[in-house]
Structure formats: structure tokens, C-alpha cells
Amino acid sequence: MANKPTKNTSGRGQRDLTVKVKTARGRKLSSTMWLQRQLNDPYVKRAKADGYRGRAAYKILELDEKYRFLVPGARVVDLGCAPGGWCQVAVPRVNALGERRGKPQGYILGVDLQEVEPIAGAEIHQLDFMEDDADKQVVAWLNGKADVVMSDMAASASGHKQTDHMRIIALCEAAAYFAFDVLEEGGTFVAKVLAGGAEGDLQKLLKSRFTKVANVKPPASRSDSSEKFVVATGFKGSNPV
Numbered sequence: 001m002a003n004k005p006t007k008n009t010s011g012r013g014q015r016d017l018t019v020k021v022k023t024a025r026g027r028k029l030s031s032t033m034w035l036q037r038q039l040n041d042p043y044v045k046r047a048k049a050d051g052y053r054g055r056a057a058y059k060i061l062e063l064d065e066k067y068r069f070l071v072p073g074a075r076v077v078d079l080g081c082a083p084g085g086w087c088q089v090a091v092p093r094v095n096a097l098g099e100r101r102g103k104p105q106g107y108i109l110g111v112d113l114q115e116v117e118p119i120a121g122a123e124i125h126q127l128d129f130m131e132d133d134a135d136k137q138v139v140a141w142l143n144g145k146a147d148v149v150m151s152d153m154a155a156s157a158s159g160h161k162q163t164d165h166m167r168i169i170a171l172c173e174a175a176a177y178f179a180f181d182v183l184e185e186g187g188t189f190v191a192k193v194l195a196g197g198a199e200g201d202l203q204k205l206l207k208s209r210f211t212k213v214a215n216v217k218p219p220a221s222r223s224d225s226s227e228k229f230v231v232a233t234g235f236k237g238s239n240p241v
Contacts, residue, residue, distance in 0.1 A: 043220050047085070056152055057085035058220035059229070060190070066216070067231050069148050069188040070094050073104030077138060077146045077182060079129050079175050080153030081110030084119050090150075091121035109141055130174055135181035142182075149179035150190040154227075165194045165226075172230070173202055180209060180238065187235040195226045206232045 043055035052058075064070045070093035078086050087110045091097060094106025097120065108122040111134075116124045123141065127134060139145060153175065154168055172191045179189045189210065193199050206213045211234030221227055 052085045052088055053083040054085040055220060057089050059152065059218050060086045060150065061089045062218035062220055063190060063216060063229060063231060064089070064093060066218075067188070067214070067233065069190070069231075069233065071106075072100060073106050074147040075107045075142050075144065075184075076109065076148040076150065077142070078108065078110040078122075079149065079151040079178070080112055081124065082112040082114055082116045084110065084116050084122070084124070086110075086150060086152055087119050087122040087124070091119065096121035107142060109138065109146075111138070129178050135178055138182050145184040146179075146182050146187060147184055148188045148190070149175070149183055150188075151175045152192050154192060168192070168194050169199050169202055172199075173205065176202065176206060176209075176232075179235075183235045185235055185237040189232040189235070190229060192227055192229055195228050202230070206230060209236055210234050211236065 043058050047053070047055045047057060050057075060070075070076065070090050072093075072095040074094040076090050076094060078090065081087050087108050090106075090108050092099070094108065095103045096106050096108045098105040108119075110116060110119070110122050110124045111127040111129055112124070113126070113128055115126055118124060125141065127137065129135075129138075151172070153171055172193050175191050176189060179187075183189065189206070193202065203213065203215075210232035212232070214231045214233075215228055216231055217228045221229075
């Protein structure tokens with residue numbers, strides 16, 4: 001249970017006070033620190049106020065503000081979409097509900113290993129994108145190829161930094177190869193990676209298949225996190241020269 005913040009009696013006006021969390025018996029220090037960070041995270045508070053399912057929604061929002069890939073009419077595949085925050089951001093931006101008159105209507109397809117609560121304007125399927133013919137299934141659902149493949153997936157943490165880094169790079173590479181099979185020429189691939197020195201091969205792979213590859217840490221990404229995002233634009237097609 002959080003301690004109540006003390007009142008400001010200085011007469012200099014109210015200011016945000018950091019919420020302290022007591023270490024409860026049986027709770028690990030790491031769990032207490034995580035809870036304290038969540039309670040004091042402005043993005044967590046904004047997500048609740050804005051109706052997003054998690055703070056990660058602001059990562060894709062900030063990336064799109066800079067690179068403008070979620071445009072009206074775009075067909076988007078969100079890999080590992082749970083809990084659905086990225087889909088929530090994408091729906092109005094691609095006009096998936098057709099609410100912006102005079103603008104083309106887009107399509108959002110989310111897939112995840114686990115069941116995801118429905119999202120208005122998005123089609124959600126329970127699917128392992130690494131299964132055989134998963135790419136064909138996705139193209140069938142889209143009734144064509146995608147303009148954007150995006151992924152905020154992260155492999156289960158092992159507690160070993162180097163191992164976790166290698167796992168997420170491997171997951172990102174798998175997502176990239178999936179994108180090669182389902183993206184329309186000129187399309188965009190956005191995915192989370194972890195900085196750590198092993199992503200050189202991934203960068204080389206993406207640069208061979210896209211015209212531009214940027215590495216970005218959006219403001220919503222915690223400063224103490226090693227995560228960053230690759231934004232690869234201008235897909236050269238399934239059979240690049």
C-alpha cells in the first residue's frame with residue numbers, strides 16, 4: 001500500500017510528489033521498485049486517462065508522429081498485439097472505422113499467441129506468426145498485402161541480459177522475415193529491439209530490403225530501458241534486385 005504524499009504547506013503551490021511504496025513482506029525489492037515506477041510514470045497515468053490499454057500505445061503514436069506510416073487507407077498487421085494498445089492507436093489513424101469522410105478506409109489486423117479483448121475497428125486473431133503458412137493466412141485475412149507490419153513483441157525475460165538481448169533480436173528477425181512475405185512494395189516495418197551489440201546482422205538485413213532504416217528511442221520508452229525501435233521504410237519487394 002502506498003504512503004500518502006504529504007501536503008505542500010510551503011505556500012508555493014502544489015507540485016507532483018513521488019509516490020513511495022513500502023516493501024511488503026514476501027514482495028521482492030524488484031517488484032516493489034517496479035510498482036513504484038508504475039505509480040509515478042506519467043505515461044501510465046496518461047494511458048488510463050486516454051483509454052489506452054497500456055503506456056506502450058504512446059511509443060507507436062510518437063513513432064508515427066515522426067515517420068507518418070499509419071495513414072488513412074493503410075492495411076496494418078500488428079504482431080504480438082496484446083494487450084492491444086498499438087491497435088487502438090492505429091484504428092483512427094488509418095481510418096479503420098471509416099469515420100473520416102473523404103479519406104480512404106484502412107484495415108487493422110492484430111495477431112497474438114493469446115486471446116485479446118476485441119477492439120473496435122480491428123480484427124484480432126489468435127495465431128503464431130511463426131507457424132507454417134501463417135503469412136498466407138494473414139494475406140488471406142487482409143485480402144491482399146500489408147502496407148505496415150509492426151511489432152512490440154519481446155521474448156520472455158530470463159534475467160540474463162545477454163540472453164534476453166539475443167532472444168529479442170531473434171524474435172525481431174523472425175518478424176522481419178514475416179514482413180518480407182506479407183508487405184506490399186514500398187511498405188514499412190516497425191519493431192522493438194534491444195541495444196546491445198548483437199543487432200548488426202539485423203540492421204544489415206533490413207538495409208538490404210528497405211530504402212531507409214532508422215533506429216529510434218521514442219520519448220515514451222523509459223530512459224533506463226535498453227529498448228529502441230527500428231523503422232524501416234520503402235520495402236523493395238519480395239525479390240529485390
